[in-house]
Amino acid sequence: MDGRTAAYDIEVDGLTKRFGEFVAVDRISFKVRKGELFGLLGPNGAGKTTTIGMLTTTLKPTSGRASVGGHDIGTGRREVRESIGIVFQDPSLDDQLTGRENLSLHAMLYKVGREEAREQIAAVLKLVDLEGKADLLVRYYSGGMRRRLEIARGLIHHPTVLFLDEPTLGLDVQTRRGIWEYIKRLNAEKKTTLVLTTHYIEEADYLCDRVAFIDHGRIVALDTPEALKSGLGGDIVSLELDGADAKLVTRIKAKTWAKSVSGHGSRIDVTVSNGEKTIPLLMELAEKSRVRVVSVNLRRPSLEDVFIKYTGTAIREEGGDATWGMRQRVMSRMR
Amino acid sequence: MMFDFNAVYVIWLREMKRFSRSKSRVIGLLAMPVFFLVGLGLGFNGIVHIPGVADYLEFLVPGIIGMSLLFISMSSGIAVLWDRQFGFLKEIMVTPNSRTSIVLGRIAGGATTAMIQAVLVIAIAVLIGFTVTVGWINLVAIVFMFLLAVIFISLGLTFGSFITDFQGFSVIMNFITFPLFFLSGAIFPVSSFPGIVQYVSYVNPLTYGVDGLRGALTGTSMFPMWLDVAVLVVAALIMVAITALAFERTET
Numbered sequence: 001m002d003g004r005t006a007a008y009d010i011e012v013d014g015l016t017k018r019f020g021e022f023v024a025v026d027r028i029s030f031k032v033r034k035g036e037l038f039g040l041l042g043p044n045g046a047g048k049t050t051t052i053g054m055l056t057t058t059l060k061p062t063s064g065r066a067s068v069g070g071h072d073i074g075t076g077r078r079e080v081r082e083s084i085g086i087v088f089q090d091p092s093l094d095d096q097l098t099g100r101e102n103l104s105l106h107a108m109l110y111k112v113g114r115e116e117a118r119e120q121i122a123a124v125l126k127l128v129d130l131e132g133k134a135d136l137l138v139r140y141y142s143g144g145m146r147r148r149l150e151i152a153r154g155l156i157h158h159p160t161v162l163f164l165d166e167p168t169l170g171l172d173v174q175t176r177r178g179i180w181e182y183i184k185r186l187n188a189e190k191k192t193t194l195v196l197t198t199h200y201i202e203e204a205d206y207l208c209d210r211v212a213f214i215d216h217g218r219i220v221a222l223d224t225p226e227a228l229k230s231g232l233g234g235d236i237v238s239l240e241l242d243g244a245d246a247k248l249v250t251r252i253k254a255k256t257w258a259k260s261v262s263g264h265g266s267r268i269d270v271t272v273s274n275g276e277k278t279i280p281l282l283m284e285l286a287e288k289s290r291v292r293v294v295s296v297n298l299r300r301p302s303l304e305d306v307f308i309k310y311t312g313t314a315i316r317e318e319g320g321d322a323t324w325g326m327r328q329r330v331m332s333r334m335r
Numbered sequence: 336m337m338f339d340f341n342a343v344y345v346i347w348l349r350e351m352k353r354f355s356r357s358k359s360r361v362i363g364l365l366a367m368p369v370f371f372l373v374g375l376g377l378g379f380n381g382i383v384h385i386p387g388v389a390d391y392l393e394f395l396v397p398g399i400i401g402m403s404l405l406f407i408s409m410s411s412g413i414a415v416l417w418d419r420q421f422g423f424l425k426e427i428m429v430t431p432n433s434r435t436s437i438v439l440g441r442i443a444g445g446a447t448t449a450m451i452q453a454v455l456v457i458a459i460a461v462l463i464g465f466t467v468t469v470g471w472i473n474l475v476a477i478v479f480m481f482l483l484a485v486i487f488i489s490l491g492l493t494f495g496s497f498i499t500d501f502q503g504f505s506v507i508m509n510f511i512t513f514p515l516f517f518l519s520g521a522i523f524p525v526s527s528f529p530g531i532v533q534y535v536s537y538v539n540p541l542t543y544g545v546d547g548l549r550g551a552l553t554g555t556s557m558f559p560m561w562l563d564v565a566v567l568v569v570a571a572l573i574m575v576a577i578t579a580l581a582f583e584r585t586e587t
Contacts (some may be wrong), residue, residue: 081431092422094354108345109430
């Protein structure tokens with residue numbers, strides 16, 4: 001890690017973790033810039049939590065190295081721990097204590113001075129809008145409030161890097177939007193470097209400066225969401241026909257403006273650089289082929305399309321049940 | 336190995352806060368010793384005579400205090416399981432503090448609450464007719480209560496460090512606590528056991544704890560009290576070391 005430049009808070013080089021025969025994380029390398037909001041996106045069991053585990057020194061890597069905040073995760077465990085904050089995937093609050101007590105215990109465990117702790121606790125409570133509920137036992141908090149308190153707690157000791165492992169798993173859509181705003185706000189106001197894992201595509205798209213796609217323990221793509229999407233080469237026009245028609249597919253393929261064409265039963269997806277102008281041309285072709293078009297759909301490529309391109313499969317969206325996710329994670333680790 | 340006194344204090348403080356809010360748990364844990372005290376103490380008081388002891392209640396009370404310390408302390412191991420279940424264990428484990436400090440904090444917190452409850456048992460015993468020898472000697476009783484608490488909390492925490500399922504934990508606890516209790520001379524003198532069972536009692540730390548408490552509270556003990564203290568101090572040191580090792584080894 002000698003060549004570490006001040007521009008990066010995290011440098012990962014060939015990091016690998018095996019559980020027996022199963023390779024959970026397979027020689028991954030990436031760098032996270034100071035103040036960046038960096039995302040690890042992938043399906044359950046892809047190796048995101050294992051990666052976070054190694055970077056936060058709770059799991060020992062099988063091979064490879066990494067530094068966090070300038071400290072090696074193998075030789076500088078304590079220093080790494082002092083410079084990071086973690087919001088775990090699973091809840092980790094003492095629900096028999098109040099919100100404020102949870103924060104204050106945390107401050108004491110990280111040796112934040114008494115005066116400073118009081119100011120910091122007030123500041124982070126304000127950041128996540130929990131000032132009014134601070135002296136309520138956490139037992140009476142809703143899921144979203146608990147998550148906000150955990151995010152607040154992760155910030156008390158001024159970490160260089162804050163890790164957020166699936167910060168909105170199991171929360172309803174409205175609460176999720178709220179959490180996103182808090183995450184954006186703290187990245188903007190505190191300039192904290194953030195690393196978040198998620199399997200929600202729109203979360204990575206909305207929040208992250210750069211996204212690394214993880215699948216089967218490997219990084220398959222890494223760039224800004226915009227660059228990843230434009231890398232697909234333009235808009236996607238979908239034609240829904242009243243039946244499958246292979247002839248039309250061949251005809252479209254012959255056109256120079258069609259960058260890629262794929263038939264899915266009665267649907268044909270065409271990638272083009274300008275969707276609006278292509279639709280009339282497509283309609284003309286359909287008419288010539290005597291095929292009836294039932295509907296036309298134009299969309300900009302999403303990160304989901306990018307993920308499909310790189311992995312050949314879609315990320316499955318699960319129901320928002322936190323315990324399910326927990327069990328799934330344990331199972332995927334055992335696998 | 337780095338030692339963080341600060342972390343010991345914080346974990347202790349957390350135990351105190353939780354203890355002050357769990358009145359039902361305090362009452363629940365006191366119920367069993369009180370039932371034993373009333374059931375055995377008042378029931379056998381008239382019919383059982385132990386040589387060298389004024390009455391059976393005088394003999395029984397130190398035994399029941401030892402028993403409460405055993406049961407209450409061992410049950411603190413289950414707190415590790417709850418902390419793991421609620422994820423709070425992880426929050427503590429990733430802080431930049433040594434595992435040993437965290438273990439010592441738990442032991443300190445558990446010992447404080449166990450001793451408070453043991454003192455409550457003494458108070459209840461006095462209410463039903465137990466007479467305490469007053470004076471400096473009761474400080475000696477506190478020392479014995481502390482050592483017993485440390486030994487059995489460590490034992491409970493060690494089990495809590497590797498047993499993750501609640502049912503398994505309580506089965507194992509019962510499997511261990513009841514023999515320790517019956518073979519400690521808490522409810523009948525060790526000398527009334529057949530020879531070979533007596534030897535088993537001699538490797539049971541509770542035997543020395545109950546004997547020491549008897550000496551401190553009623554003035555009659557089987558062993559010299561310095562021996563009771565010495566055995567318990569050694570046992571406590573060994574148990575704390577084992578617990579610290581057990582927690583150093585776990586990944587979360």
